[in-house]
Amino acid sequence: MNNVCRLVCLAFGLVFIVPGLCHAQAKCPWLNAATAVGVLGGEVELSVSSRPEVPAAPSQYSATDQRADRFDVTCDFRRKVGDHVYQLQIAVNTLAHPSSDFPTFLARCPSNVALTAIGNEAVQCRVGAGAETSSPLTEKIIGRVRNRAFVLTLDRVPEVTVKSDENGLHEDTRNLAEQVAGSLF
Amino acid sequence: MKSSTMFYILHFITRTMHPRLSRAVYFSSEPRERTSQAWVLLAICLLTFARGMQGQSYTKDMSAADLELQRKHYAEHVSSTYNFAFGQGVISVPGNAAVEGETFLQPDTFPNAKYCGHCHQEAYHQWQQSLHRNSFRTPFYRASVNILINTKGIEFSRHCDSCHNPIAVLAGGLTQNSVVDRKFDQDGLTCMTCHSVQKVQSTLGNGSYVMGVPAVLVDEKGNRIPGIPPDSEILAHLDRHSKAVMQSLYRTPEFCSACHKANLPKTLNEYKEIRAFTTYDEWQNSKFSQRNPLTFYQGDFTICQGCHMKRAANVLPEPGAKNGTFVSHRWPAGNTAVPFYYGFSEQLEKTVEFLRSGNYLNVDIFSIRKASDGKLIAPLGSQSFTLAKGETVEVTVVIQNKNIGHSLVPEVRDLYEAWTEFAVSDADGKEIYHSGFIKPDGVLDERAHSFTNRPVNTGGVFVDNHKVWTIHSVAYDNSVQAGRSTLVRYEFRIPPTAQGALTVTARVNYRHLRQSYLNNVFGDNHPAYPIVQLASRTRFFNVGENPAAGQDPSDNPDWMRWNNLGISYLDQLQYADAIRAFGEVIKLRPDYADGYTNIGLTNIGWEKFGSARAALDTALKLIPGNARATFYHALVERRDGHYDAEIADLKKVVEQFPQSRDARRELGVSYYQQDRPKEALEQFQALQAIDPDDLAAHYNLSLLYRRMGMKDKAKEQLAFYKLKKVDPGAPTYSLDFLRSHPEISNESKLWHIHSDGQRTGAEDAGSLGGAQ
Numbered sequence: 028m029n030n031v032c033r034l035v036c037l038a039f040g041l042v043f044i045v046p047g048l049c050h051a052q053a054k055c056p057w058l059n060a061a062t063a064v065g066v067l068g069g070e071v072e073l074s075v076s077s078r079p080e081v082p083a084a085p086s087q088y089s090a091t092d093q094r095a096d097r098f099d100v101t102c103d104f105r106r107k108v109g110d111h112v113y114q115l116q117i118a119v120n121t122l123a124h125p126s127s128d129f130p131t132f133l134a135r136c137p138s139n140v141a142l143t144a145i146g147n148e149a150v151q152c153r154v155g156a157g158a159e160t161s162s163p164l165t166e167k168i169i170g171r172v173r174n175r176a177f178v179l180t181l182d183r184v185p186e187v188t189v190k191s192d193e194n195g196l197h198e199d200t201r202n203l204a205e206q207v208a209g210s211l212f
Numbered sequence: 213m214k215s216s217t218m219f220y221i222l223h224f225i226t227r228t229m230h231p232r233l234s235r236a237v238y239f240s241s242e243p244r245e246r247t248s249q250a251w252v253l254l255a256i257c258l259l260t261f262a263r264g265m266q267g268q269s270y271t272k273d274m275s276a277a278d279l280e281l282q283r284k285h286y287a288e289h290v291s292s293t294y295n296f297a298f299g300q301g302v303i304s305v306p307g308n309a310a311v312e313g314e315t316f317l318q319p320d321t322f323p324n325a326k327y328c329g330h331c332h333q334e335a336y337h338q339w340q341q342s343l344h345r346n347s348f349r350t351p352f353y354r355a356s357v358n359i360l361i362n363t364k365g366i367e368f369s370r371h372c373d374s375c376h377n378p379i380a381v382l383a384g385g386l387t388q389n390s391v392v393d394r395k396f397d398q399d400g401l402t403c404m405t406c407h408s409v410q411k412v413q414s415t416l417g418n419g420s421y422v423m424g425v426p427a428v429l430v431d432e433k434g435n436r437i438p439g440i441p442p443d444s445e446i447l448a449h450l451d452r453h454s455k456a457v458m459q460s461l462y463r464t465p466e467f468c469s470a471c472h473k474a475n476l477p478k479t480l481n482e483y484k485e486i487r488a489f490t491t492y493d494e495w496q497n498s499k500f501s502q503r504n505p506l507t508f509y510q511g512d513f514t515i516c517q518g519c520h521m522k523r524a525a526n527v528l529p530e531p532g533a534k535n536g537t538f539v540s541h542r543w544p545a546g547n548t549a550v551p552f553y554y555g556f557s558e559q560l561e562k563t564v565e566f567l568r569s570g571n572y573l574n575v576d577i578f579s580i581r582k583a584s585d586g587k588l589i590a591p592l593g594s595q596s597f598t599l600a601k602g603e604t605v606e607v608t609v610v611i612q613n614k615n616i617g618h619s620l621v622p623e624v625r626d627l628y629e630a631w632t633e634f635a636v637s638d639a640d641g642k643e644i645y646h647s648g649f650i651k652p653d654g655v656l657d658e659r660a661h662s663f664t665n666r667p668v669n670t671g672g673v674f675v676d677n678h679k680v681w682t683i684h685s686v687a688y689d690n691s692v693q694a695g696r697s698t699l700v701r702y703e704f705r706i707p708p709t710a711q712g713a714l715t716v717t718a719r720v721n722y723r724h725l726r727q728s729y730l731n732n733v734f735g736d737n738h739p740a741y742p743i744v745q746l747a748s749r750t751r752f753f754n755v756g757e758n759p760a761a762g763q764d765p766s767d768n769p770d771w772m773r774w775n776n777l778g779i780s781y782l783d784q785l786q787y788a789d790a791i792r793a794f795g796e797v798i799k800l801r802p803d804y805a806d807g808y809t810n811i812g813l814t815n816i817g818w819e820k821f822g823s824a825r826a827a828l829d830t831a832l833k834l835i836p837g838n839a840r841a842t843f844y845h846a847l848v849e850r851r852d853g854h855y856d857a858e859i860a861d862l863k864k865v866v867e868q869f870p871q872s873r874d875a876r877r878e879l880g881v882s883y884y885q886q887d888r889p890k891e892a893l894e895q896f897q898a899l900q901a902i903d904p905d906d907l908a909a910h911y912n913l914s915l916l917y918r919r920m921g922m923k924d925k926a927k928e929q930l931a932f933y934k935l936k937k938v939d940p941g942a943p944t945y946s947l948d949f950l951r952s953h954p955e956i957s958n959e960s961k962l963w964h965i966h967s968d969g970q971r972t973g974a975e976d977a978g979s980l981g982g983a984q
Contacts, residue, residue: 054389065393097362125735144554146351147734172351173735202398205349209397212354212733 055102057117057177057207063104066199067113068184071104108184116180117207125174132176136169140194142201146170146177146208151196154180166197168204172211179204279425279438280313287315290384293391297367298479304381306479307374309419312410316384319396322426323440328403330443334530338541339403341559346550347400348377352627352725355733356678364681366390371480374419375471378405382423404428407457412466414904415492417473430456450531465495468516472623475905478935481681485935488680489625492516493903494618496871498694501617503871505839507695508779508806511615519570519617520545546621546628548742549724564744567722573620573747574612575718576773580753581606591773592751596760599753602708606965609634609718612697612768612776619691620663621722627678629656629723630663630746634702634966639712645704647966654727654740658955661700661966664726665689666956672948677732685942687949688960699780703967710755719748771800771807778810784962787818805834809841816844821851839868843875850882858882866895873899877908889916907936 053075055063063071077100101118122128129148133139139150149170164183169176181200183189189199294316298305303316311317325345329336339345347353357372366386373381377400385392396402410424427436429445430452437456446453461467469492476486497504499511500518517539526538542559544566551559579590580597583604589597590608599605609632613620621630633648648660656662666687667675675683692698706714723743730741749767763770778793791814798807808831815824825848831841846861862879869875880895893916900909910933917926950957958964 059390059392059394061391061393062395065395126737147738202395206394206397209349209351209354210358212351212358 055104055117056100057102057119057210058104058115058203060104062203062206063115066181066203067104067106067115069106069108071106071115074103074105076101076103106184113182113184114180115182115203116178118178118180119207119211120176120178122171122174122176125171125176129171129176132169132171132178135178136167139169140196142168142170142204145201145204146172146211149204149208151201151204153195166200168200170204170208172208175211177204177207177211179207276438283313283315283318283321283425286318287384290316290391293387293389294384295365295367295387295389297365303384304370304374304419306368306371306477307381307419308413308416309370309374309378309381309421309423310413311382311423312425317382317423317425319379319383319385319392321438322379322396322402322404322408323428324396325399325402327440331446331529331531332403333528334526334538335403335532335541337528341551341554341556342542343545343547343550344401344406344543345399346554347375348373348380348397349400350550350553351733352549352553352729359677359679360681368480368681371418371477375474376400378419378421378423381419404457406462409461409467409470410459411461412470415466415469415473416475416904417469417471417490417492418475418477419471421470427456429453463515463517465492465501465515465517468492472516476680476683481683483684484937484939486683487905487936489623491618491622494622494694496902497873498617500694501871503869504874505843505865505869505872506874507840508775508810509695514617516617546722547724548744549730552739552742560742564742567744567746570615572614572616573720574610574614574768574776575720575747575749576610576612576768576776577607577716577718577749577751578610578773578777579608581608590777591770593761593763593767594770597758599706599714599755599758601706601710601755604703604705605753606701606703607634607716607718608777609700609702610697610773610776610780611692611700611718611720613692613694616694619693620720621691624678625663625665625689625691626667626675627725627729628664629721629726631656631721632661632663632700632718633721634661634700634718635716636704637715638707638710639714641715644707644710644714645702645968647702648721650743653736654730656723656727659958659966661690662959663691663698663720665691666946666949668945668949670945672945672952674949674953676728678729684939685945687946687956690959696783697776697780699777699784701965703965705968706755713752713754715750716753717748717750720746722746771797771804774800775807775810778814782810782814782817785817786963787814790814791818803834805831805838805841807831808834809838809844812841812848813844816847821848824848825852837864837868839865839872839875843872843878846878846882855882855886859886870898871902873902873906876902877906880908880912884912884916889919892916893920905936907933910936 053073054060055073055075060071060073063073077098099120101116104115106113120132133150136150136152139152142149142151145168147170149168151166151168154165154167164185166181166183168179170179171177179200181203183197183200189197191197296302301314303314304310325336325339329339353372353376357369357376360372361369366388370381370386373386377397379396379402380386380392380394383392383396384390385394404426405423408424408426409421411422413420413422424436425438427438429437429441429449431437432452434455472489472491473493474488476488478484495501495516497507499507499509500514502511502513520543521539521541523534523537523539525536526533530538532538542562544559544562546563546567548560548563551557551563577592579588579592581588582599583606584600589595611632621628631648634645635643635647635649636645637643647657649657651657666689667680667683668685668687669675669679669682670684674687690698700718721743722745723741725741727741730738767773768776774793774796778790778797781787781790781793791811794807794810794814797810798804801807808827812824812827812831815821815827824844828841828845828848832838832845835841842861843865846858846865849855849858849861859879859882862875862882865872865875866879876895876899880892880899883889883892883895892912896909896912896916899906900913903909910929914926914929914933917923917929946960950960958966
């Protein structure tokens with residue numbers, strides 16, 4: 028390897044690799060950071076917010092249980108590429124009255140496709156430019172597992188190419204939603 | 213910083229030269245690790261440059277050394293955060309999964325199913341809807357494993373996931389601070405999990421396989437070449453592809469035993485080792501294995517794959533097909549819940565078809581007994597009788613596990629529902645009696661005769677939600693072993709106004725899963741899950757005269773009906789009735805040696821050894837050297853103190869059936885009693901090789917090793933014996949449960965009757981004494 032090659036390699040390394048590195052401290056109870064890295068195509072920052080005053084109280088938890096997955100937790104995975112921040116957000120909410128509360132969540136996905144076999148029920152939709160996010164590649168999946176609703180929002184990174192269906196919706200978003208629902212069962 | 217910089221630079225170079233290699237290179241937040249990573253990368257780069265192989269095919273540009281280096285690096289990275297709760301370097305405990313190289317394996321080394329499905333379209337299509345593909349992701353599994361994760365810790369889930377998600381276990385993903393991308397979860401048991409298994413460690417189950425590093429090609433010398441080559445490489449060497457992904461092991465029942473057998477180890481329950489399910493052992497003890505001389509009936513040799521991987525014409529292109537047929541990669545069995553949830557209508561249809569095929573079960577409405585005279589009228593169809601209005605009638609239903617190679621129901625019985633539904637209606641269709649109905653809320657009638665079990669915890673509470681680590685006892689287990697039969701009694705009263713024919717139907721139903729579990733998974737409001745009728749029989753009872761109608765071609769022959777009744781009585785410890793029933797068998801078939809053997813073995817159970825000998829001698833006259841009769845004959849010889857004859861008999865059985873657990877065990881005992889320790893040792897070692905859980909083998913080997921001065925081995929066997937022996941204090945938890953559940957407690961009695969009045973066995977100790 029000659030010196031020119033070494034310099035080119037060094038330059039590329041500095042430009043493309045070093046800035047992308049970031050190490051999350053918090054943990055998301057619904058999805059691990061490595062999986063989010065896979066979907067967003069590179070290292071991510073994770074912020075976690077929770078509402079510990081809202082215990083989900085499924086039968087498997089004791090009254091004194093303080094584990095994170097017992098509470099309504101929102102996870103924000105962010106990957107910065109240039110000036111743009113791509114985001115995978117998973118918000119979980121406990122419903123006091125699932126039959127009447129869940130439709131208010133569904134309203135966030137007005138033009139949606141019903142999904143089979145994700146949680147008790149789920150829908151998927153594309154969120155257009157200028158709506159809730161700035162990216163035309165944003166998708167949402169809103170689902171329910173027993174008395175808990177989850178809202179998964181994914182700003183797709185353009186260079187991460189994945190297969191889409193006839194509605195232009197993506198399989199990997201559904202796979203993520205399945206993982207989230209799985210952790211809520 | 214210097215090492216970090218070098219790391220990034222080298223990583224970039226490696227990424228450019230080795231796209232696949234770069235996938236396995238992981239960033240670490242630890243400076244010390246980065247330094248080591250940098251050196252690893254440097255080594256890879258130097259190797260690559262030295263060989264000048266950039267741009268060549270995968271088989272050449274990825275040497276074994278490269279791959280080992282990648283794996284080493286990956287394993288170091290995972291190990292830095294892995295919770296080695298069960299010992300440093302121990303990956304899979306409480307499961308038994310093992311992997312070649314004995315360290316973590318990158319998940320990307322497993323080609324995904326789509327990669328295989330590109331050519332193997334039929335296999336891929338079938339697999340997508342199969343239980344193997346859906347082994348991890350289903351709500352039915354996640355709901356229970358989540359409880360384990362949330363209450364004990366994710367490290368304990370390695371027990372379940374050694375079979376449900378081997379890649380997650382072997383990749384080191386099941387730890388609190390996992391650094392593993394779980395995108396493979398959707399594929400569960402993907403093609404290359406099964407097709408990478410190199411051997412089975414033992415038949416202990418819990419994932420007792422040894423996983424190889426996945427390879428879809430071997431080289432010209434037959435060495436496996438890990439990696440994911442392009443199709444062209446495979447197509448150029450189809451023979452090498454076949455050698456890499458197919459092994460004769462995959463066509464053995466032992467292969468299935470790696471996961472279709474499970475125990476609850478002490479590392480999981482912090483109590484003792486408890487057998488969970490033993491499907492492989494059940495098969496080994498069935499007629500289909502031809503390894504057990506003691507089965508009541510004989511059958512053709514059939515392994516697990518013979519029923520669950522039958523050949524059928526392939527619809528889609530499939531290079532693995534032979535003569536237009538391909539072995540099923542659906543593995544049809546009993547699970548209707550998964551295809552129902554996912555909307556896999558094809559899989560659901562094939563599952564129901566499978567459950568109803570194969571003549572697996574026989575339902576026989578065998579006899580009636582009128583309360584007015586107490587006489588048994590049997591077998592129905594061959595006997596005439598009269599019935600009067602207002603009469604109370606007891607009906608005997610015999611259910612035979614005729615052609616299932618394992619128990620009804622197998623595996624996680626606490627989650628499945630298989631039961632007898634028995635209904636009587638009058639000529640107008642009005643229901644007179646009904647047991648085993650489904651209530652409006654979807655829950656099964658608690659008093660139904662159910663072929664499931666009731667595991668309980670230390671509080672005497674049913675272990676709901678499959679929290680198996682809390683199981684301490686089983687309140688009852690009414691499953692029916694392969695080839696055996698069970699007797700279910702129903703009593704109803706004919707209405708005083710009844711006229712014409714009563715319709716009497718007995719059927720065996722199956723629901724996957726129990727309603728309370730479905731409710732736990734989904735909440736109360738969910739679609740009704742399928743109930744499949746496995747087998748049924750209907751008879752019509754006239755109020756008045758009922759002439760003998762002759763035998764229905766769909767029924768077992770009368771001798772077999774009596775035989776099944778006898779087997780049921782024997783299993784319910786009603787020896788006198790069993791002998792009478794077997795007596796009817798030999799009246800109808802005096803040439804049937806097993807009829808006499810059945811009388812003999814019943815008498816042994818009843819400790820009437822003289823009568824046993826006479827019956828067994830007759831059986832052996834009919835078929836000299838018959839292994840089954842010879843085995844029981846040996847027990848009679850032992851009782852009579854004819855030790856040489858006892859050993860000679862058992863040796864004959866072992867010669868014919870070297871894998872007979874019972875013969876090995878008894879011959880070991882015989883040698884032990886005759887102070888022939890070396891020969892005893894040989895038998896118990898052979899027994900342990902057949903069944904590594906056999907308690908008699910553990911106990912006797914501990915004694916024999918100690919006697920021979922092998923203290924360590926003796927200590928080890930004694931420890932296993934103590935670990936696996938049933939806790940004598942545990943049944944008290946079962947009693948607590950049964951006391952608080954009178955609606956179910958009747959089921960725990962060997963002899964019980966189902967009636968509107970819930971009459972108990974104690975109130976009616978009637979026997980077969982009045983048989984016509």
